[in-house]
Amino acid sequence: MTDTASRLDQILTKLRALDCRITPQRLAVLRILLESPGHPTMEEIYAQVRRDFPTVSLATIYKTATLLKGLGEVLEVGMRHGSSRYDAHKPYPHPHVICTHCKAILDFEELPLAELTQAIAEKTGFEIRDHQLEFFGLCPACREGGSPT
Amino acid sequence: MTDTASRLDQILTKLRALDCRITPQRLAVLRILLESPGHPTMEEIYAQVRRDFPTVSLATIYKTATLLKGLGEVLEVGMRHGSSRYDAHKPYPHPHVICTHCKAILDFEELPLAELTQAIAEKTGFEIRDHQLEFFGLCPACREGGSPT
DNA sequence: TTCTTTTGGAAAATTATTCTCCGCAAAGAA
DNA sequence: TTCTTTGCGGAGAATAATTTTCCAAAAGAA
The missing domain is CATH 3.30.1490.190 (Ferric-uptake regulator, C-terminal dimerisarion domain)
Incomplete structure (x- = not known):
């Protein structure tokens, strides 16, 4: 199992344990976070998710990222100017x-x-x-x- | 001469050298930055300046702070959430x-x-x-x- | 004084993020 | 299966922080 796949699995397990639903949109956000080598912004994640879910809203991306941040599975990197970046690879x-x-x-x-x-x-x-x-x-x-x- | 007074003098000298006008509003912003023991927000500086200049606008405060930041005389401390704080005491x-x-x-x-x-x-x-x-x-x-x- | 440049103020614009409201859909109960 | 509860997603409004625009007033130069 690749690193990305096992990390995804680990997060999904945690979500299930907390009775959070694994919706297609959430899964898409997760995948993009894990597949991005860099530190994407909300807008970048949004643009990527929209390729598969054209009707997804930015609010859903924010909600999912906030959820993952709360679980300690994603790190928010606060830029001083401009949007925050998100990192699911090293969430500490x-x-x-x-x-x-x-x-x-x-x-x-x-x-x-x-x-x-x-x-x-x-x-x-x-x-x-x-x-x-x-x-x-x-x-x-x-x-x-x-x-x- | 106190620390605050000499620091103020130092900044004023720099402003004069750069042909920047020492307007009453700028002076007020500077004084407040130097008299605040802490790390005030724009809103806090604004509120203080308004006691002497009731018609001053928030834009003026931002312009002055940006000017001072550009001169390296004020440090912006970026909070991750909420307004930035400003420090003229240790501008590094x-x-x-x-x-x-x-x-x-x-x-x-x-x-x-x-x-x-x-x-x-x-x-x-x-x-x-x-x-x-x-x-x-x-x-x-x-x-x-x-x-x- | 007259010309030129800079400044300050009011309000609008921008950027980033969060909230509200509502319908839908999934998961468990009967 | 059918009902019911709750969470979730989507659209757009709302909010917060900051920046920009535009113009009149003020300051400095000639």
């Missing part, structure tokens, strides 16, 4: 490197933020539940040709 | 600890992200220009009383 906080020109997003390997989180919790008294770390800049391609932003 | 990227319940924001001391930025640039070929690091959770007060989010 991890660093990103983002091109501000072409909007490309790269995952970056795990950093030892767990211990840092712990240190911050102790120092501030906060109960830390989440974090986000993003580096912004220009990707190699945009450094060359593009008009830098 | 630095970590924040944010309470998702009461929206409190704490600065956290500098972390050695400069060398990490350098490492990422070398590894990815990106020209890194900015980063953001935010930890989300519940502050001590909200852990106690509030209904956790």
Whole structure:
């Protein structure tokens, strides 16, 4: 079984366990999230799902993504400007490197933020539940040709 | 001269050098940014400026903040949900600890992200220009009383 | 003063996201 | 099977945050 297939299976099992219906639309959203190598936006997912379900609405995409996010199966990557991106491959906080020109997003390997989180919790008294770390800049391609932003 | 006064002076000098007009409205926005201990939103700045300039518009606040951001004198802290916060005290990227319940924001001391930025640039070929690091959770007060989010 | 440029204000426009309402359809009960 | 309950999807409205447009007023230069 491929990674994608087993991940899909894992999520479907979780949905069933929670008495959530596996509708064709939800399945389509899930598939696209898992088949996208990158970090699609809602609009991109919407466009893809519409190829199979021309009448699907954007609200359904949002609802499904919110559901999956709530289950911890999808990570929302909040862009500072523009739409959020979604990642079903690594649904836990991890660093990103983002091109501000072409909007490309790269995952970056795990950093030892767990211990840092712990240190911050102790120092501030906060109960830390989440974090986000993003580096912004220009990707190699945009450094060359593009008009830098 | 106090820190706030010298910082204000420093920014005014920069504005003058760039032939930007120091209008009463801009001065008011600047003062509020520098007098706020926290990280105010546009709406909060707007409300404060309106006490002295009842006819000022929100657009003016945004224009001024955007100008200052462009000069590198104000940092925009992008919340994932809700309005951005602005910080004129430390206008360079630095970590924040944010309470998702009461929206409190704490600065956290500098972390050695400069060398990490350098490492990422070398590894990815990106020209890194900015980063953001935010930890989300519940502050001590909200852990106690509030209904956790 | 007169000309030119910049600024500020009001409202409209944009972008991203969420909500409401209603009919339908699936799953379990009888 | 038939009834019933509940969740789900779709259309469009609503909301929130931010930006833009347009024009008159203000400021600086000649």
